[in-house]
Amino acid sequence: MATLLDEVDIQDRPTGRQVTKQEAHDGKLLHRCIAIYVFDEQGRLYVQVHKKSGGLLDNSVGGHVDGGEDYPTAAKREGEEELGLHGVELHELATSMYSDEGRYAHMFGLYECQPKGWEFVPNDEVEQIIPMTLEEIVEQMNADPMRFTAGFIRTMRAYIDIKGLPLNLTAHKPKNM
Secondary structure, three states: OOOEEEEEOOOOOEEEEEEEHHHHHHOOOOEEEEEEEEEOOOOOEEEEEEHHHOOEEEOOEEEEOEOOOOHHHHHHHHHHHHHOOOOOOOEEEEEEEEEEOOOOEEEEEEEEEOOOOOOOOOOOOOOOEEEEOHHHHHHHHHHOHHHEOHHHHHHHHHHHHHHOOOOOOOOOOOOOO
16 A cells, blocks of 8 residues: 655645645645755765666655654654664754645755764665765756756755855756656
């Protein structure tokens, strides 16, 4: 059986209706997701090569918040599933952030971490991650936004704003992507 997601309103309050991921995306129904920025000891961000999107570059970790689940629980679960981040302290940066990604609409929670002694092992969820500086990511997003998921561009914009970083992200993806 398909996992159910909570449909939410623009204030990120559950409507009381649960839908499948397919129903949420097909109907552009607002629902929750999370993103985790995982940094290495040199301060580089691990960028995921997203298998399901034809190799687009994406958040270190990203996923949907299951029905009845909260943002922190989903972030912990997704971190463990995708990158094997067991026992890693996640720092919440923001939740209830609206993101219109063209075909989809999400409320998202954004987290970051810098695991010590962790080493990535390719798995069924993620085959490859690439360490990149934030400057490299922003430069590449601006030069060729079609190489990145729309969600990653939106979370990067939020990350830059939250952290007050002196980076100028101008990249946008067409709304129909």
